[in-house]
Amino acid sequence: MSRLKDILYKVSLEAVIGDTNVTIKDIHFDSRKVELNDVFVAIRGTQSDGHDFIQKAVENGALVVICEEIPEKTINGVTYVRVKNSQEALAIMADNFYGNPSKNLKLVGVTGTNGKTTVASLLYQLFTKAGFKVGLLSTVQVLVADEKFPATHTTPDSLTINRYLKMMNDAGVEYCFMEVSSHGIAQHRTTGLVFAGGIFTNLSHEHLDYHNSFAEYRDVKKAFFDHLPASAFALTNVDDKNGRVMLQNTKAKKYTYALKSVADYKAQILENDFGGLLLKVNDQEVWTKLIGTFNAYNILAIYAASELLGLTTIESLKYISELTAVSGRFQYFISEDKITAIVDYAHTPDALQNVLDTINSIRTKNEELITVVGCGGDRDRTKRPKMGHIASALSTKVVFTSDNPRTEDPDKIIEEVEAGVEPQNYKKIMSITNRRQAIKTACQLAKKNDIILIAGKGHETYQEINGVRKDFDDLKIVTEYLKELKK
Incomplete structure (x- = not known):
């Protein structure tokens, strides 16, 4: 139970009708979850407007309504608070409601198009x-320490983030590593959190269905670094042309990493095969699975972050050599028939090219590289022909298939992917809408020593x-x- 005026601390208020000295039980932005003496925050979303559900929330027992527009009809005994941005207000209120939990541990945010999950997950392991x-x-x-919970979004809503951070406080957690998506930044889900550090991995074509342009997408990522405190570190990949942009206005201490450029943290690839990577990191050799x-970039980011958070070079390198692959990120096995199957989350043109380039740099070219790939529905359509072009140019055979079609016609999505295939690669491709059948076909096509890449869904189990x-x-x-084909 908290007093309303306490959880409104640092929220920019435009108008108040009613009493802010009331005691509230919980905060919700879904009117269906509201109970007696709760706060309802009306948020304008992409699918619906929370302001349309204010009456329903009050009927369910809301004692307080936070909104950008106070309804014409107000109810006696209910406090209405008008704010400029309900999402920002929700984030600050959530932080206050759960006792500012990010201040009680070292929170590090990882942002960028590709590599967020790997870097955050491997830092957790390390x-x-x-x-x-x-x-x-x-x-x-x-x-939360050893306790697992299912993830629903790359960056959860601000109430969920702060609830988990409070659980981490209660469990004695000292470090938390968090993926920070462009949607999460734009929707103020991370507002109010105190970060000990921020890591930028890279930036490429993604989410242009949500952001109006690549420049807007880049600037949203940059906003995360703009708001880091002076006590934090900002670590950026300067081999990416957008890397230094992230550091332009940050108050945080600036550090860089790179394989090709001059940087604070440098690495060189000495060996790269299906056994793993041998790297020289700041003149120290380390082997990783x-x-x-x-992944050389990911390892370098992890090494730099671990040192910036206080581990010694020897400790960092020792634990890096023990790290294991993250679910659905270049996860592979070799069958009894010596067929290598790789599952990867690559769902952007850049990520797909990285994975295919990696496979091609390792394979002997005497074997087939069969790629199964599609594109998700209700998402950025402009990347579809690019994915088709990359898959067909860098594989020996390609099976275009359905990803998560959502509300779109999967056959139409596949047609848009196929549009990127150049004439010289037409003979390489086939299209099988049913993803299970597409995977089965790839397995039937594969012979001894061949490689199958199944891209796009990675860790997803649906x-x-x-x-x-x-x-x-x-x-x-x-x-x-x-296994079935072996029989």
Whole structure:
């Protein structure tokens, strides 16, 4: 139970009708969850407007309504607070309601198009190995020390974030690593949180269905660094042309990492094969089970962040050598028939190219590289032909298929992907809408020493079609078919 005036601390108020000295039980932005003496925050979303549900929330027992527009008809005994931005107000209120939990641990945010999950998850692994109690807020899962919770968004809503951070406080967690998405930044989900550090991985074509332009997408990412405190560190990949942009206005201490450019933290790839990577990091050699140039960047970011958070070079390198792959991120196995199957979350042109380049740099070219890939529905359509072009140019065979079509016609999505295929690559491609059948076909096409890449869904264990999520696990399915074909 909290007093309203206490949880409104630092919220910019435009008008108040009623009493702010009331005691409230909980905060919600979904009117269906509101109970007696709760606060309802009316948020304008992409699908619906919370202001349309103010009356319903009051009927359910809301004692307080936070809104950008006070309704014409108000109810006696209910406090109405007008704010400029309800999402920002919700974030600050959530922080206050849960006792400002981010101040009680070292919270590090990881942002960028690709690599967020890997960097955050591996930092969780590394600091756990180092003997600390650690938290993780990621696309794959939420971890409060050893306790696991399912993840619903890359960056959860601000109430959920602060509730998990409070649980971490109660569990004695010292470090938390968190993926910070562009949607999360734009929707103020991270507002009010105190970060000990921020990491920028890279920036490429993504989410242009939500952001109006690439420049807007970049500037939203930059806003995260603009708001870091002077006590924090800002660590950025300067091999990416947008890397230094992130540091332009930050008050945080600035650090850089790179494979190709002059930087505070440098790495060189000495060996790269299906056994792992041998890297020279700031003149120290380290071997890791992770594979590929993109993972060399991830490892370098992890190494730099661990040192900036107080671990010694020897500790960092020791634990890096023990790290294991993150679910759905270049996760692979070799069948009894010596067929290598790789499952990866690559769902952007840049990520797909990175994975295919990595495979091509390792393989001998005597074997086939069969790629199964599609694009999600109700998302950025402009990337679809690019994905088709990259998959067909860098593979020996491609099966275009359905990803998560959501409310779109999967056949139409595949047509847009196929539009990017150049004439010389037409013979390489086939299209099978049913994803299970597409994976089975890839397995049937594969011979000894061939490589199958199943891209786009990675760790996801479902396929979403017309609002219904059905069980679907790429890794499980390809494993079953390769075993079946062996028989």
